[in-house]
Structures are given as structure tokens and as C-alpha cells.
Amino acid sequence: MVKITDVARRAGVSPSTVSYALSGKRPISEETRRRVEAAIRELGYRPHAGARALASSKSNVLALVIPLRAGIHVPVAMQFAVSVVTAARRYDHDVLLLTQEEGEDGLRRVADTALVDALLVMDVQLHDPRLPLLRSLDRPSVLIGFPAEPDGLTCIDLDFKAAGEACVEHLVRLGHRVVALVGSPPEVYVRRTAFAQRLVQGFTAAADRHRLASAVHPCETGADAARRIAEHLLREQPALTGVVVHNEPLLEPLIDAFEELGLRVPGDLSVIALCPDEVAAALRVPVTSVALPSAEVGARAVELLMKKLDGATVPDATLLAPRLTERASTARRAVV
Amino acid sequence: MVKITDVARRAGVSPSTVSYALSGKRPISEETRRRVEAAIRELGYRPHAGARALASSKSNVLALVIPLRAGIHVPVAMQFAVSVVTAARRYDHDVLLLTQEEGEDGLRRVADTALVDALLVMDVQLHDPRLPLLRSLDRPSVLIGFPAEPDGLTCIDLDFKAAGEACVEHLVRLGHRVVALVGSPPEVYVRRTAFAQRLVQGFTAAADRHRLASAVHPCETGADAARRIAEHLLREQPALTGVVVHNEPLLEPLIDAFEELGLRVPGDLSVIALCPDEVAAALRVPVTSVALPSAEVGARAVELLMKKLDGATVPDATLLAPRLTERASTARRAVV
DNA sequence: GTGAAAGCGCTAACAT
């Protein structure tokens, strides 16, 4: 293995000069830098990560805790993970993957052994058991999602409340007066993840503000559930013309169900989804949607973490503004 | 930070004794072991990962390279990643996540800096540019999938050839004589990933062996493509009664398309899929399938890697036997 | 069965 002393010898300088040439932490003359770089190249030198971590107490590794629970939409999680890795590499950091299986122990382990410098935790629950630990750790962390008591923690997520409002307001602009929200499976709400509830809040608040008739229904996934909820909605709100769907796999079957019940989308019924843009765009009827910006959340989360590692102060809460994209599933309400 | 000398002092022993008590690399008296363990517990001692890596030249971290390319089925990749992490933890290893974005540089970086002890590479291409590098690296690796020239490399995957044969033989047992394989989008074949082609080989070989009429068609994803391919198949092979589908997102629309064309599944047409069991079971018509055992592949890949790290010799090729599960989409051929 | 001590390869004072 070629080490820093080898490089130093070859370049005719001291090891510290090589180190400083690499880190840029002190000025190096043009001539020296050239010689060092040449030596590094010629010898194929790579600093030993463990030695670095030991001497500098920085591992340049972030922990990413990904969920495996049911109800989590997998491609979203994956896209998020990829964006985290990509963003971390821009800051010369690597990413250690942890599953939720190990729970708090895993977080404590990687933090206490100094395997990682900082932690990124996805899929935070309203009353997440890991919160006290994260608060007590000597390493910075960023949470994806908002718990009930985010004090002392840095959290980031799509602004689901604003997203709910944006959906309603889009429907209002199109003249709709009777709307419904078809949500995620009941367990998502029972588990009390904040984001689903915040969407409901935004939806309801905006509907009330605009004096719309509105209803909210959690819903299971699958063609049968789609059919049932469609029939139920039309019975309950015969004048229904606007539907917001926060349940990605239900989207296609639900639109099918409505059409089988004789309602054209968007002719008779406008549909807005909360889902990744790719999904919305790829459906048979491209669906107007508020994007779930996993990639953006991942990149921003890493930025926050890097700032914290630099000792900077960052906002406790970062809410990403919703972005609504019009597609073929929404239209002005037909005048009867 | 509490270190090994703190533990040693508290237990009244030397640091090396603590180290050996932890590693079990030399016998420790019952009494001493007790005292050391107590001291560790009382002080909350955690060995510093970097220091360990430096002294032992083992980081206890594996690199996992995941793909992000189109055509890769994301949930499969994710499930695989999770099973790798879980398996690695059983061997007291952690997992560093790399994307393919960095390509060969990323592999070289984590290997040369001794950040990882070994590498796991997913989604290997027939002529993968990373192969020479992997062969030259001083660290062991395991590939998921088979390249054209696997010499000197350790590879593991589902036995796609046997899977193709198993599908055909199941159809034969049910009396079918005219069969077709609806494959993945053309780019999967163009990219020349081995697995898709091996499935075709097995399918064709078994069909020929049993003197079946058979056809193979790559196919895009989506309802339109499903409709087109269904019509095409029935025109080309009017007597068709058995279809193997290796294209997960196409599965549901394809069955719909057949039924809209007046063919009942499984009454008129038997369908077998290559996809994860959960997917096959969750469809409207639960589909007979050969499982894509991502979790098993992940766990086995880690086991292979651990054996190699131990200096053991492992087989160059590990082919997991296909497992076919009968569900509601296959039936004995109707006698006309 | 246990201890002493020499590194592992790097960083960051402290010098000059």
C-alpha cells in the first residue's frame, strides 16, 4: 500500500505538506503543489479512510436510515436514497445504509463508533421512539418528515398542508364546488405519520375557506377497493366533480372505476394526485399532480446536514413548496 | 469519548486484554472477562471504527453498488438492498451505498481508501466495463448477475434458464402446445444483460424439446403496448393457450387486454409470470409465477462475500433454482 | 492467561 510518506519522499516534501496540499487547509506554493500532485498520480496514492477518520475525527460518511414498512412507497424511497448518495458525493461524503430493523441500536452504534459523522432519518413517525436518541447524540441529524414534537431537531419535507390547499385551489379555479380526498390506506393514518394528516388538514381548510362541500376517505389499495370507494363517493356526494388522490397504486384503478361508473375523466370528474411526476405522467390518463419531490428532499436534506457539520445554524423546519403540474385529468367543471 | 484504555483501567487489566476479550482471539479467564464486560457496560464503551480499521486493516464495511438505470425494477432493487444490509449485519458488517453514477471510479475509490473490505455489484451487464477493475482489485467482490466472461469473478443469480424451462414444463404438464414469451422492453435485450437472454434460451430450449409451437416478443410497458402485443400474439398464433410474461408492470394490463379480446384467464389462456411473489399474489387474478428471489440472492451474495473475506474458496457461479408457485392464472388446457 | 509496546497512516498543532 502506498502511503503519504511515500508520496512525500517522491515529491521531496514532508508528509504534512502532502496532507495540506490535499486538504487545502494551508497555502502551498504552485511549484510544490505540482510536485505533490505528480507524485500522487505516479504512485496512485489514496489516503486510508480509517487513518483519516482516526486522525481527523471525521469519517466523511453519512448514515441513511431507510424504512421497510408496508405502506411506504418503495420507488419513492429508492429515488430518495439515490439522490442522497448523489448529493453526499458532491460534498465528498459517502453513505452508509441502515434499515429500520436495527432501530435505535443501529443509530447509536454507527454514531458512537464514529463510523458516521451525521445521520439522515427517513419516514419519521409522529411519536417516533428514535427522537430522544437523536436529540442526545453528539452527531447532527436531519429528519425526513415531521414528528409531533420537532423541538431541537432539524426536519424537512414537502409542505403537505400547502399541497392539500394547492389541490383544492386548483379545483376551485376550475369551478368545482364538491370535492373529495381519497387517501392512503387506514394504517398510514393510524401509524400517525404526520404527512398524511397534514395533507388532510390543508385539503379541509382550503375546502372550508372556499365553502366547498368536501369529504375525506382513507382507502386501501387494489381494484376492488377502488370500485367500492368510487361507488361510495358517488352515493355520498352525487354532485362530486373534483377528487384528490393521495394513494399512488390506487390511482389507475380508481380512474378506471369512475369511468366504468359512467364518469369521464376529466369531462365529468377532475382528478388530482399526490405522487411522483413520472408516475402521474405515465398513466393512461396523464394526471394533474402535486409532485412528491423525493430527489429534491434528499438533496436538500444533505445540504442541511453539511451545514450542520460545518457548525452553521439551520432552520428547524424546512417545508418545500408544492408544485402542481396540470395534465389531462383536470378540466373546468361542465355547466349543466 | 471513552476509549479502550479507560475500560482497561476500570477493569484493572491491560488494553490488550480488553481488545482480546472483545475479539475472542485469545482465551480470557472467566473472571477477567466478567470484569471487562462490566467495565464496558458501565462506561458505555464503543470501539472507534476508524481506529479499528487502521489497526486491523478491516473496516467491516461492504460496498453495495445499486443501479439506477431505466428498465431496472425498483422495488426489486430495494428489497435486494435491504436483504443485503440485514445479512451483512448478521456478520457484523455495515453497508456503504454506491450508485452507478460514479462508475468504476467509485469502486476504485472505496476499495483503495480501504473504506470497504469487499464489494457487491448489482445489475451486471454482459460486457460490463467494471469487470477488469473488479478482477484487479485487492478486495473480494460478488456480482449479481452473469457477464459474458465471468472468469475469475464470483457471480450469483436466479437460474433464469432453468426458470424459462420450468415455466414451459408447467405449461406442458397442463396440456398446452402453443406458447409465447412476452419479455421485457427491447432495451433490456439490447443492453445485453444476460438474465433476460438466458430466460429466452431456457424457454425456447424447453419448448423445442417438447415440440411446442413457441414465439418470443420483447415488449414495452403500458396499457397500449399490452393491447398491441395481445392482438399481435393472437394473430400470429391463433391456437395460443400459454403465455410466459417477464415484464412486471405489463402483467396486469396484458391480462386485461387478453380478457378484453375475449380470452378468459385461465379458462382460455394460462399465464405465468417471472416476478416477485408479492406482486404475483397481489394482482386481480393471482398469477402463477416463478419468483425473483431478491431477498435470497442478497443474503446468499453476502454469505459468499464473507467466505471470501475469510479466505475460503467459493464457487465461481451460484445459480439459484427457480421456484414456481401455482396460482389462479394457469389451468389445464380446455379440450375443444 | 495477561501485559507492554510497537505500530497502523494520517492530521494538526507547533516550529521555523
Added chain:
DNA sequence: ATGTTAGCGCTTTCAC
């Protein structure tokens, strides 16, 4: 602008 050197915290010979 560069060199010297003392650690960082652990593992592992070597010695008893």
C-alpha cells in the same frame, strides 16, 4: 511556505 512530531484509538506481536 514548509518541516517536525505528537498523537488519534485500536490491534497484535512479543514477552512473560
